[in-house]
Amino acid sequence: MTVSLIVNGQRRTVSATPDTPLLYVLRDDLDLNAAKYGCGLGQCGACTVHLDGKAVFSCLTPIGSTQEREVTTLEGLGTQEQPGILQQAFIDEQAAQCGYCIAGMIMRAQSLLDRNPAPSDAEIRRHMQPNLCRCGTHHRIIRAIKRASAVLGSRNGKGDAS
Numbered sequence: 576m577t578v579s580l581i582v583n584g585q586r587r588t589v590s591a592t593p594d595t596p597l598l599y600v601l602r603d604d605l606d607l608n609a610a611k612y613g614c615g616l617g618q619c620g621a622c623t624v625h626l627d628g629k630a631v632f633s634c635l636t637p638i639g640s641t642q643e644r645e646v647t648t649l650e651g652l653g654t655q656e657q658p659g660i661l662q663q664a665f666i667d668e669q670a671a672q673c674g675y676c677i678a679g680m681i682m683r684a685q686s687l688l689d690r691n692p693a694p695s696d697a698e699i700r701r702h703m704q705p706n707l708c709r710c711g712t713h714h715r716i717i718r719a720i721k722r723a724s725a726v727l728g729s730r731n732g733k734g735d736a737s
């Protein structure tokens with residue numbers, strides 16, 4: 576089938592069998608390699624992207640279900656030269672060890688900050704539960720999310736004052 580969807584703000588058209596995982600299409604057809612294949616079973620979160628603003632496991636999302644929908648990947652949050660706020664916070668906190676889980680972690684965390692820019696520690700921990708890090712950098716990951724939240728808060732504060 577032919578699927579037309581919006582990926583990182585751009586319309587893309589791909590040809591694939593309907594049950595092809597979105598993850599495969601992103602990596603193999605669209606050259607978007609940030610999302611990773613970990614388990615392929617919805618158990619690790621390495622493949623996390625946004626579908627219409629919600630964090631989903633792209634390994635379990637059939638491309639046939641994405642017709643005319645919006646997908647955002649890590650590449651859509653910023654660039655190496657101009658990282659997004661959360662990406663910069665992960666860099667500042669040196670939250671990656673091997674890095675394999677990090678794209679998924681950032682996309683999961685971004686979906687939280689998009690709806691709640693000032694989450695509590697408990698909310699962060701609960702929200703991040705589906706994503707696993709085999710290197711055990713969870714403390715740094717949580718610090719990075721809190722750092723991004725603080726930056727968002729200070730920007731909003733400035734906006735209120737002006």
Ligand code: FES
Binds near residue numbers: 612613614618622633
């Ligand atoms: Fe998708 Fe593990 S690769 S959840």
Ligand code: FES
Binds near residue numbers: 672708710
């Ligand atoms: Fe290695 Fe998370 S940094 S799996």
